[in-house]
Amino acid sequence: LGAVFDADRGEYLINGVPLDPNKLYAIATSDYVSAGDTGYPDLASSQIQPRVVPSDFTGTLSTISSIVCRAVANSPNECLDKIRAYDYFDEIQMAPVDPKPGKTPGEQLWIWSFLHRPPPVPGTKGQGSQQDRVQNNVQQRTLWDLTLSKLSLGLTRVGHTGDDFDVNTNFSGITSPGVNTLSSNTITSDFQAQLSRNWKSDQIFAAPAYTYNVQYKGQPDDFSQLNQVTDLGSFDLGYRHTRGERRPEQFDFAFTEHFETPLTAAFNAFTLSSTHKGAHGEDIKDQLRFHIDRSYTLLTRPGLRWKRRVSSVEFGPEWGHEWNTLTGINFLTAGTTISCPATSAQTIGQCFKSNLAVMKPNTIPATTRNGQDHTGTYWKLNLTVPFHPRVSYVLTDIGDWFFVRYATETSTSTLLRDYSQHQLKFTIFPSFSIGPEYDVLLYRNKSVGALNGHFLFQNQLIMKAQWNFDIFNNRDKGRQLKYAPSASK
Numbered sequence: 001l002g003a004v005f006d007a008d009r010g011e012y013l014i015n016g017v018p019l020d021p022n023k024l025y026a027i028a029t030s031d032y033v034s035a036g037d038t039g040y041p042d043l044a045s046s047q048i049q050p051r052v053v054p055s056d057f058t059g060t061l062s063t064i065s066s067i068v069c070r071a072v073a074n075s076p077n078e079c080l081d082k083i084r085a086y087d088y089f090d091e092i093q094m095a096p097v098d099p100k101p102g103k104t105p106g107e108q109l110w111i112w113s114f115l116h117r118p119p120p121v122p123g124t125k126g127q128g129s130q131q132d133r134v135q136n137n138v139q140q141r142t143l144w145d146l147t148l149s150k151l152s153l154g155l156t157r158v159g160h161t162g163d164d165f166d167v168n169t170n171f172s173g174i175t176s177p178g179v180n181t182l183s184s185n186t187i188t189s190d191f192q193a194q195l196s197r198n199w200k201s202d203q204i205f206a207a208p209a210y211t212y213n214v215q216y217k218g219q220p221d222d223f224s225q226l227n228q229v230t231d232l233g234s235f236d237l238g239y240r241h242t243r244g245e246r247r248p249e250q251f252d253f254a255f256t257e258h259f260e261t262p263l264t265a266a267f268n269a270f271t272l273s274s275t276h277k278g279a280h281g282e283d284i285k286d287q288l289r290f291h292i293d294r295s296y297t298l299l300t301r302p303g304l305r306w307k308r309r310v311s312s313v314e315f316g317p318e319w320g321h322e323w324n325t326l327t328g329i330n331f332l333t334a335g336t337t338i339s340c341p342a343t344s345a346q347t348i349g350q351c352f353k354s355n356l357a358v359m360k361p362n363t364i365p366a367t368t369r370n371g372q373d374h375t376g377t378y379w380k381l382n383l384t385v386p387f388h389p390r391v392s393y394v395l396t397d398i399g400d401w402f403f404v405r406y407a408t409e410t411s412t413s414t415l416l417r418d419y420s421q422h423q424l425k426f427t428i429f430p431s432f433s434i435g436p437e438y439d440v441l442l443y444r445n446k447s448v449g450a451l452n453g454h455f456l457f458q459n460q461l462i463m464k465a466q467w468n469f470d471i472f473n474n475r476d477k478g479r480q481l482k483y484a485p486s487a488s489k
Contacts (some may be wrong), residue, residue, distance in 0.1 A: 016246030105388040156190035183218035207236040234260040265291040315379040325372040333363040342410040376402035415446035
């Protein structure tokens with residue numbers, strides 16, 4: 001009960017989706033069948049913590065007939081009592097063998113492709129209308145699902161004796177690797193999770209996520225540089241509807257409320273024309289360094305999603321509002337206020353440079369804020385290609401194109417934003433993987449008139465360690481945290 005054979009594709013379905021050999025399932029059967037020499041060694045060898053010898057069975061045991069008896073009998077006292085495991089088993093010490101064949105990398109890729117048609121699998125559907133209804137109720141039952149699809153953390157620190165000025169002065173020109181490296185600290189982290197409630201044709205879900213990559217880099221006799229490569233948090237609350245029942249390949253209607261905001265305030269540093277003496281007597285350019293408050297965006301997204309196993313693509317229109325949008329900066333310097341609005345003809349940076357002569361280190365910046373509407377389209381792409389049971393390519397791509405123009409838009413408004421992550425994952429444990437990742441950001445700002453926006457291509461290559469898990473039933477939660485499906489079809 002609970003496994004239905006799909007004659008069209010020649011495979012078994014569990015909870016309406018194909019049986020995944022890389023996912024953890026709980027099977028109810030007798031101890032003798034699961035661990036004994038019964039001709040089913042896969043049941044014993046596939047357990048996370050297998051009981052391979054009689055001494056592994058501790059406590060008490062129940063016969064199947066006694067469990068059924070207690071469920072249907074008027075008086076449970078008429079049923080057999082539990083049995084002490086020590087009294088039941090004899091002293092044998094023999095583990096079942098594991099004859100499971102492995103899959104080659106070529107077979108993994110072939111199974112993933114659209115051209116693969118599985119051969120017939122032994123088994124038939126339940127006979128009789130009553131059994132069919134019971135089987136369907138099990139397959140399409142209501143499920144809770146908690147998935148941590150990504151949690152990665154990277155920390156890098158470079159330190160040395162003395163300060164960065166000493167390194168630059170005493171070791172400049174040396175070609176030995178690492179000798180003239182300045183101090184730096186880098187923090188990278190990614191997080192994606194989803195809690196969902198699944199019915200036969202409907203799903204509600206809540207999905208928090210963030211991506212963070214910040215580098216602090218030392219400079220000789222000067223302030224450290226701060227590079228905020230990625231710094232964004234988001235939360236999706238949504239509903240999906242599928243026509244018909246849960247299936248491995250299906251089209252969904254999705255309705256999502258998407259909220260996003262930077263995790264930390266944006267940092268800015270403008271170089272001035274004046275100089276100051278450093279700690280070692282060096283002339284150093286002054287800087288005006290300050291943070292800009294965060295903005296908050298809420299977008300409504302109705303869309304269509306096509307899902308095949310773990311891969312999916314989703315797209316649709318979107319519209320919403322951004323609060324606390326930066327519209328300009330007023331610089332108070334020497335009793336005079338210089339306004340640098342983010343107009344369609346000039347960016348804030350261009351305005352600052354044109355007034356560089358009067359800007360001082362003690363200049364006070366003050367931002368001007370307003371609300372901004374956004375309308376356009378969005379897309380999400382998740383693609384997993386398995387090359388080997390432990391090696392896979394994973395592509396994640398999210399993007400926005402706000403092609404509708406409003407009269408209030410300036411050079412700080414977004415026209416196009418596409419962020420993609422290309423991962424080559426090597427699975428060490430079922431829930432833990434490492435591998436290189438190549439991230440790409442495509443961006444273009446939006447304006448009208450003389451300033452028609454600028455295009456940015458940004459990329460970075462990093463090595464990541466990643467942890468993930470998938471809890472889809474109420475049994476053995478602790479073990480499921482340690483076990484997660486690796487790359488699947």
